Amino acid sequence: MPPSICLRNFSRLSIDAAAHSSSASRLLHPRAAFFSTSSTRYATVAAKRKGSVLPPKKGVKSLNTKKSKKAAADAGKRPAQGERKAQRKRIVLSNNNALEVSSLKDLGKENVLSEQNEGKVMGIPGDTVDALRDVEAFKTTQGWSLFRRPAVLMRKEAVQLARLFKEVEDSAAGQQKRTIRRILSGDRKSGKSTLLLQGLTMGFLREWFVINLPEAQDIVSAHTEYAPLPDSQPTQYTQDEYTANLLQQIQKANGAFLLETKLSTTPNLPIPLPETATLKELVALGQANPEASWPVFVALWNELSQPGRPPILLAVDGLSHAMRNSEYLSADVKPVHAHDLTLIRHFIDHLSGAKKLPNGGLVLGSTSQSNSPKAAALDYSIEVAEARQKSPDDIPQWNPYKSVDARVMESLKDLHTDNKNFDVIKVGGLTKEEARAIMEYYAESGLLRHTVNDGFVTEKWSLAGMGNIGELERTSVRLRI
Amino acid sequence: MASRELSRSVRRAFTFLGTRTRPQCERISQSRCISTTAARHAEVTEDVQEPFSAAPPIEFKDEDGGSGKDGKGGKGGKGGKNILRTLRVVPASPSYFSAKPTFTDDFLSLSALLRKVATLPTIPNAEAPKVAWKTIDQYRIMTNEPVKTQRYHKMLHILRRLNCIHPSLMPAEVLQTMLRYKKANQPGDVKPKPGVIDELGRSKGVGRRKTSSAVAWLVEGEGEALINGKSLSQFFGRLHHRESAVWALKATQRLDKYNVFALVQGGGLTGQAEALTLAVAKALLVHEPALKPALRRAGCVTRDPRKVERKKPGHVKARKMPTWVKR
Numbered sequence: 001m002p003p004s005i006c007l008r009n010f011s012r013l014s015i016d017a018a019a020h021s022s023s024a025s026r027l028l029h030p031r032a033a034f035f036s037t038s039s040t041r042y043a044t045v046a047a048k049r050k051g052s053v054l055p056p057k058k059g060v061k062s063l064n065t066k067k068s069k070k071a072a073a074d075a076g077k078r079p080a081q082g083e084r085k086a087q088r089k090r091i092v093l094s095n096n097n098a099l100e101v102s103s104l105k106d107l108g109k110e111n112v113l114s115e116q117n118e119g120k121v122m123g124i125p126g127d128t129v130d131a132l133r134d135v136e137a138f139k140t141t142q143g144w145s146l147f148r149r150p151a152v153l154m155r156k157e158a159v160q161l162a163r164l165f166k167e168v169e170d171s172a173a174g175q176q177k178r179t180i181r182r183i184l185s186g187d188r189k190s191g192k193s194t195l196l197l198q199g200l201t202m203g204f205l206r207e208w209f210v211i212n213l214p215e216a217q218d219i220v221s222a223h224t225e226y227a228p229l230p231d232s233q234p235t236q237y238t239q240d241e242y243t244a245n246l247l248q249q250i251q252k253a254n255g256a257f258l259l260e261t262k263l264s265t266t267p268n269l270p271i272p273l274p275e276t277a278t279l280k281e282l283v284a285l286g287q288a289n290p291e292a293s294w295p296v297f298v299a300l301w302n303e304l305s306q307p308g309r310p311p312i313l314l315a316v317d318g319l320s321h322a323m324r325n326s327e328y329l330s331a332d333v334k335p336v337h338a339h340d341l342t343l344i345r346h347f348i349d350h351l352s353g354a355k356k357l358p359n360g361g362l363v364l365g366s367t368s369q370s371n372s373p374k375a376a377a378l379d380y381s382i383e384v385a386e387a388r389q390k391s392p393d394d395i396p397q398w399n400p401y402k403s404v405d406a407r408v409m410e411s412l413k414d415l416h417t418d419n420k421n422f423d424v425i426k427v428g429g430l431t432k433e434e435a436r437a438i439m440e441y442y443a444e445s446g447l448l449r450h451t452v453n454d455g456f457v458t459e460k461w462s463l464a465g466m467g468n469i470g471e472l473e474r475t476s477v478r479l480r481i
Numbered sequence: 482m483a484s485r486e487l488s489r490s491v492r493r494a495f496t497f498l499g500t501r502t503r504p505q506c507e508r509i510s511q512s513r514c515i516s517t518t519a520a521r522h523a524e525v526t527e528d529v530q531e532p533f534s535a536a537p538p539i540e541f542k543d544e545d546g547g548s549g550k551d552g553k554g555g556k557g558g559k560g561g562k563n564i565l566r567t568l569r570v571v572p573a574s575p576s577y578f579s580a581k582p583t584f585t586d587d588f589l590s591l592s593a594l595l596r597k598v599a600t601l602p603t604i605p606n607a608e609a610p611k612v613a614w615k616t617i618d619q620y621r622i623m624t625n626e627p628v629k630t631q632r633y634h635k636m637l638h639i640l641r642r643l644n645c646i647h648p649s650l651m652p653a654e655v656l657q658t659m660l661r662y663k664k665a666n667q668p669g670d671v672k673p674k675p676g677v678i679d680e681l682g683r684s685k686g687v688g689r690r691k692t693s694s695a696v697a698w699l700v701e702g703e704g705e706a707l708i709n710g711k712s713l714s715q716f717f718g719r720l721h722h723r724e725s726a727v728w729a730l731k732a733t734q735r736l737d738k739y740n741v742f743a744l745v746q747g748g749g750l751t752g753q754a755e756a757l758t759l760a761v762a763k764a765l766l767v768h769e770p771a772l773k774p775a776l777r778r779a780g781c782v783t784r785d786p787r788k789v790e791r792k793k794p795g796h797v798k799a800r801k802m803p804t805w806v807k808r
Contacts, residue, residue, distance in 0.1 A: 187715060430713075432703075458737035462704040463723050465714025475720055 005280040084366060086291030091138045092145035093129060098259070099446040100148050107152075112205045115156040119434050120156070121441040123226075124150045128204045129439075134252035136196045136214035141370075143473055147445050153438045153469070155191070155197075155426050157184075158198045166203050168311055168360045172305055177311075177360035179421060181351050181414075183319065185382045186427030188369035189470025194368040195427055203313035208361065209254055209304055211246075213316040213347060217371065220338045222327035229294070229342060237328060239341045243293035245277040247286040257310065258283055264306050267299030279303055294342060305358045312361035316347055318367040323375040323408045339407050352411035353422060377408035385415040431458060438469065447477045488586060581626040581687075587633070587661075591639045594658055601652075603645040612644055613664040622661075676767030682768035688759025690785055693748030697760035702740030708757070709744055722754035729762035732779035733772050741767070759784060 043210055079087075084093035106112075106123040124132070132138060144150050152158070164180050167238055171178040184192045203210040213219065219242060229236040251258060256281040267273065270292050270356040271285055279300065286296030304312060316322065322344045339346045349355040350363045357363075367382070380398055387395050398404065414422035430438070436457045464471035507673060572578070576585035615623070617633045638661055643655050678684045683698045708716040717723045726743075730736045741761055745753045762781035766773055776782050790799035795805055 005547050187712070189714075243701065329666075434508065456735065458704050459731060461715065462706060462727065462736050465712035466705050468712070471714040481750055 006416070026471045038453075041396040062104065065134075067142070089140060091133065091140060093133070093138065094149050095145055096148060098146065098148045099444065101151070101441060103444070104151055104441075107201065107205060109205050109207070111135045111204050113166050115159055115162070117162075117429075118156060119154065119437050121151050121153050121437055124152060124201055125205075128201055130205045131210075131253045132200055135210065135212040137199065137200050137212060139193055142194060143477070146477060148445055151441065152194065152198050152201070153430075153434060153441075154198075155195075155430060155434050155469075157191075157195055157425055160425060161195065161199050162202060163361060164359060165199075165206060169206065169364055170312055172360045173176045177356075177358065179350070179353070179357045179361055179363065181353065181363040181384075181422045182365075183382060183415075183424045184364065184366040184427055185424050186367075187465075187468060189468055189474075190367045190429070191469045192427050194469075196315055196317055196364055199362070199364050200313065200315060203362070204253070207257070208311050208313045209257060209309070211250060211315070212253075212313075213246070213343065216316050216318040216321035216338075216344070217344055219341060220321050220324075220326035221240050222329070226328055226336075228331075228343070234340065236335060236340050236342050236345060237473075238294040240290040240293050243297055243343060244287050244290040246282045247283050247293055247296060251280065251283045252286065255280065261303070261309075263303065265299075265302055267295070267302065269295050269299060274454075297346075307359070309359050311359050313364070314347060314350055314357075314361065315364040315366070317366045318368045318371060320367055320372040320375040321377055323346065323374060323378040324405065324467075336409060339411070348411050351422075353414055353419075354411075361368050374401050375405070375408065377405045378412065381409070381412040382424050386426055387422045388418075389424070389426070421426075429465065430461070430469055430472065431467065432461055435464075435467050435472060438472065442473075442477050499808060509787070557612075581628060583624040584626050584628050584632065584636075587624075588636050588639075591643070591658070594655065595639050595643060598646060598652060598655060602647045603649050604647055605646055606641065608799060609641075610648065610655040611646045611668050612659070613667055614662055615664055619664070646702075667801065676763070678767060684764045684769065685765030686760045686765070688756045688761070688763060689758065689783070690755040691748045691752035691788060693745060693752035693756040694747040695743055695753065695756035695760040696745040697741055697757060697764050699739050699741055699761065699764040700704060701738065701768075704737040705740045707742040715752060719750070724751055725751075725754040726778065727761060728758050729765050729776055729781040732781065733765070733775050734771075735769075739768070756787065 014292065064226075068281070101121075104121065104123045106125045107117075107128075108125065111117065138144055138150075155164075159264070161182075168180055170179050182197055186192050200210055200212055218224075219239065224239050224242040226237045226239050229238050259278060261277065261279045263273075263277050263279065263282065266275070267282070269285070271289055273282060273285060280391045282296060282299060282303070286293040286300075322338045325337060326338045326341060326344075328336040328341070330336050339348055347363070350357065351365055367378070383396050415424065436452065439448060439457055439460065442452070443452050459473060460476050461467050463475050514808075540623075574582060574586055576582045579585050611666060614637055617628065617630055620633060621628055643659060645766070646652075646655065676684055676686070682700050684700075686697050686699070688695045689698070706713045708726065713723045713726065717726060724731065727736060727741065730739060730741070743757055743760060745757055747753075748756070758781055762776050766776065773782065792799055795802075
C-alpha cells in the first residue's frame with residue numbers, strides 16, 4: 001500500500017481534482033489501516049451473536065450491584081406551577097363517601113350559646129362554613145375531609161366560651177360594655193384551633209363583627225412586604241399586601257353588615273371616598289389600593305367603634321409567633337419586634353387591655369404546640385394563669401437567668417393579677433361522656449366500625465392520653481386497621 | 482562449711498543430752514543442709530486420726546477347738562490352711578475391686594431402692610417436684626472417680642423415677658437418699674417477697690427491657706396513665722408503644738379499673754414501652770394474683786433477656802465481617 005502522504009501529493013498534482021474526487025477522497029481518507037488495497041466495505045463485520053454475553057475481562061469487577069439499570073421511566077406529567085402548593089393548602093370540607101348522620105342538629109343563632117348543647121356533636125350551617133372558610137379558620141391538619149359535612153363537639157371548654165359570648169352580649173345592653181380576653185392553651189392536638197373555630201362560629205352566628213388573623217406566623221415571617229408607618233414613634237411597620245388581603249377576608253365574611261352600614265365619620269384617607277359610601281365601598285377601596293389599606297383598616301375600626309355597632313370578635317392563632325422578634329429588619333438592620341407591626345400591635349393592644357372594644361367583644365388568642373417558637377414570657381404567663389386557677393398557693397417564679405422580653409411581659413401582665421377579663425382557657429382532655437359522643441358520631445359517619453360501648457370508649461380514651469381529642473381521632477379513625 | 486558442720490554436731494549432742502530423759506519418738510534430723518539459715522525443727526502438729534478400730538483378734542484356740550476332732554496327728558498342716566482361709570480379708574463392699582467403687586455402690590443401692598419402692602403409685606414427670614440434680618462434674622468431684630456421662634445419666638434416670646413417686650406416699654428413706662444427689666440450692670428455694678398494696682392503695686412493679694427500666698404504681702381508678710409526669714400520648718408518639726405500655730391492663734380488660742403512674746428511664750422508646758409492660762403487669766399481679774395465667778398468655782410475665790450483642794474485634798459489628806477484597 002502506498003503511504004497516504006504520497007497519495008495526498010499526487011492528488012494535489014492532479015489538475016482536475018473534482019474529476020477524481022470520488023476515488024481520491026476514498027483513498028485520501030482511509031477509514032482503517034488495511035493490509036489489502038481492496039475496499040474495507042467488503043469486509044463483513046462479524047455479527048454479534050444475540051444473547052451471548054462475553055466473559056468478563058480479567059481484572060475488571062464484573063459484579064453489577066445496581067438494582068435498576070434503566071433510567072427512571074417517564075414519570076408522567078409534572079404538576080403545573082403552584083399546583084403542588086394548592087394541593088397542600090387545599091381545604092376539603094366534605095366527603096361524599098362518609099355517611100350522613102341523621103341525628104346531627106345544626107347550630108343556629110338561638111341555640112349556639114345554649115348550655116344544653118354540652119357534650120353533643122353539632123353541625124355548622126352552610127353559610128357559616130363559607131364565612132369560616134373565608135377567614136381561613138379551617139386548617140389542613142384538621143380532619144374535616146373525613147366527614148360528610150363540618151360538625152363540632154360542644155365540649156365543656158366550648159360551653160365556657162359560649163358563656164363568655166353571653167356575658168358580652170348581656171353587657172352590650174347596659175352602659176358598661178365588656179371586653180373579655182382569653183388565651184387558649186393546652187397540649188398538642190387537644191383542639192385549641194378547633195375551639196377557636198367554634199368561637200368564630202359563635203361570632204358569625206350571633207352576627208358579631210369577626211376579624212380573624214388566621215396564622216400569626218404569616219404576619220411575622222417576612223413573606224410580605226412592609227413599610228414604615230409615617231409619623232410613628234417608635235417606628236411601626238405596615239404590611240400593605242397582607243392588610244389588603246385581610247380586608248378582603250373581612251369583606252367576604254362580614255359582607256352583609258358592611259353592605260347595609262353607611263359611613264358615619266369622615267375618614268382621613270389618601271384616596272377620596274364619597275361621603276355617603278357604605279362600609280363595603282370603604283373596604284373595597286383598601287383592597288383595590290394596597291398602599292391605602294392600613295388607613296382604610298383604621299377608618300373601618302373607627303367606624304366599628306361608633307355606638308350602635310355590633311360587638312367585635314378578634315381572634316389569632318399561633319400566638320407565640322406574635323410574642324417575639326419578627327423576621328423583618330429595620331433600616332439600621334435590627335430585628336423588628338412583632339409588636340411593632342401595626343396589625344399585631346392592633347391585636348396585642350386589645351389583648352393586653354391597653355385599648356378597649358367600645359361596643360364590647362371578645363379577644364381570643366390561641367397558642368400552638370406543633371408550630372411554636374420559644375416565647376418564654378408568654379409560656380411563663382400562661383403557666384402562672386393556669387396555676388392561679390388550679391392552686392393559687394403555688395405560683396411559679398420567673399427564672400431570673402432567662403432574658404425577659406419586657407414588652408411581652410408588659411402586655412400579658414393582667415394574667416398575673418386577679419383580672420376577670422383576661423384569663424387562660426386550658427383546653428384539656430375530653431371527659432368520657434364527650435369521648436363517647438364524638439365516637440358515636442364517628443361510628444354513625446361510618447368511619448369507626450366497632451360497637452361503641454363503655455370498654456371500647458375507655459380503651460381509646462386512655463390510649464389517647466386521657467381524652468386528647470386529636471389523638472382520639474387518630475387512634476379510632478385514622479389508624480384503623 | 483566444715484566448721485559449721487562441726488558446730489551443728491556439737492549442738493545436737495548438747496540438745497540430745499538435755500532432752501535425754503524425755504522419751505520421744507525418733508526424729509530424722511537434717512544431716513545435710515544446703516540452706517544457710519539456721520536449722521529449725523518442724524512444728525509438731527497433733528494429727529487427729531479418724532476413729533480406727535482394729536480387726537478383732539483371731540482366736541487360734543477356737544479354730545483349733547473347732548477342728549480338734551480331726552485328731553492330733555495331722556493338725557499341724559490342716560489347721561494352718563484353715564487359718565489362712567479365715568485370715569483372708571474381704572472388703573466391706575463387693576465393688577471394692579471395680580474401678581469406680583463409690584459410683585457402683587451408689588448405682589446398686591439406688592437400683593435396690595427402686596426395686597423396693599417400685600410398686601408405689603407415681604405421678605407424671607411433668608407434675609413431679611422440680612429438682613436440680615448434681616451435674617456430672619459435681620458428682621465426679623464428690624466421689625473423686627472418673628464416672629462416665631452415660632453411666633451417670635442412667636443413674637439420674639433412676640433418680641427421676643424415684644422422684645415421680647406420689648408425694649403423699651414418698652418414703653422418708655427415698656427422700657434421704659435423694660438428698661445426696663441434689664444440688665445444694667434447689668429451684669424455688671429463693672422466693673420473692675410477695676408484693677403489698679400500701680396504705681394509699683398503690684402496688685408497685687418493676688420491669689426491664691433492653692437497657693430501659695421502669696417502675697409502675699397501680700391504683701384503682703378509671704384508666705388514667707402518667708409516665709414521667711406526662712400523659713401517654715405525650716410520652717409515646719407511636720400508638721404501638723402506647724398499647725405496649727398498658728398492654729397488661731388492656732389484655733385483661735382492666736384498663737378502666739386502674740390508674741397507672743410510672744417512672745421510666747434509659748434506652749429508647751420501644752425499650753421503655755416494653756419495660757412498662759412488665760412493670761405494669763407485676764403491679765397488677767399484686768392487686769389480682771389470679772391474673773397470672775392470663776398475663777402469661779398475653780406475654781407480660783417473662784422478662785425478655787435479649788440485649789445488644791457486643792462488637793467483636795475483627796468484625797465490623799457483632800457478627801458482620803469486613804467486605805472481602807481480592808487483593
